[in-house]
Amino acid sequence: MASTEQGPLRTIELAEHETSHPLDLPEAVLETIDSKLNRSKHRLTYEYTADGQVRLRTSSYVGLVSLPEGTQVRIRPKAAGGNFLRLLLYAQGASSATIDSTVEALSGDLFLDAIGALFLERLEELIQRGLGKDYRTQESRESHLRGRLDVQRQLSRGDVVTTQFDVEYQELTHDTVPNQAVLYATHLLTQLVDEQSLQGSLRQREQQLRRDVTLRPVPLSELDAVHLDRRTQYYEDILRLAELVIQSTFVDNFRSGTRETYGMLVNMNRIFEATVERAACDALEGTAWTMDAQSRLDRLVTGGNPSINMYPDFVISDPNGNLELVGDAKWKTGRPSQSDIYQLTSYQLADDVPGLLLYPSQDGSVETEYRVDDRLPLHLRELPTGADVSNFSSFANRLSDVLKQELEAVGMNIS
Known part of the structure; x- marks a missing residue:
């Protein structure tokens, strides 16, 4: 320290x-x-x-x-080496083009500026392509009928004779939750970044967005409820970054523009879980095998009240839908705890399958193998989160390649 x-x-x-x-x-x-x-x-x-x-x-x-x-x-973080930003953005689903074309410094003091630069590039692309629109219900008082007359509101006024009507109608607008989330993240980043030209560019785009979009703190629950279709799929990258900024940022007063108290803190436990989920998906790409994250297992502890639900970080199923492996991700350094092993063992016994317990880089010090009930393999392995690599593509490929090797090592034929 x-x-x-x-x-x-x-x-x-x-x-x-x-x-x-x-x-x-x-x-x-x-x-x-x-x-x-x-x-x-x-x-x-x-x-x-x-x-x-x-x-x-x-x-x-x-x-x-x-x-x-x-x-x-x-x-x-202790186990990311110089890959903190790579790890962070890999977990968010970023592509190599997204990162390597934008961010030269991937660690150190430019952490917030790197996120800001990456977000700004995605924002420029979004604005160039055009903000999406959607229909939203509006209520207003008009001098002529428009849309649907709101009878309850109209009668509650108590006017015997009126020339104004309380109406409800659908309006096509830019003021949607995705655009509000993008604007909110933009506003937060203007208070986080240090580089003056970057801050100026973000502020300029914020002012542009505020002409058509309401600035408000967008809860993550609303962002999670957003469903993209073919027309709005181009929002995927920037909404991933917006979610990262919103869930990780705090400022003293989000409207004030002052920076007396501010920061961005990310939970490495969740980042590593998301990293493992993506690496598993990448390892299975092109095969008929599937990975499900946070899948519930119901068969080990039954009856009783309250019910006991078990959620391994990921499960892998074969082409016929049969569950073939359960896995957990633990962002920990040092000796694995017995509770980690007991937890995964219970998942294995629930479905009679091999298990894989994954940790970040620690020079192989935690890697070992067990057998559960003298028949089910349980492997403790490390993903190369601290690998010395030259670019994001190498980092991403190494994660998925190592995980693919480990899946095959416990007996899965996914080739």
């Missing part, structure tokens, strides 16, 4: 799941951590020492946090 002083800015650098040296932190910083950063999830915690100083304790959330009074905390 290192702390540096750079003029008024104090930077505290930590790895995930690390405790800092004792620090002198103002109460305003601690209050912000409590009220803003940990409002919904415990991303960064602290404890007092005997002499009144403070130790910060990180979790599985990594990224950048800028707090009041010139305090900045940078939290780096």
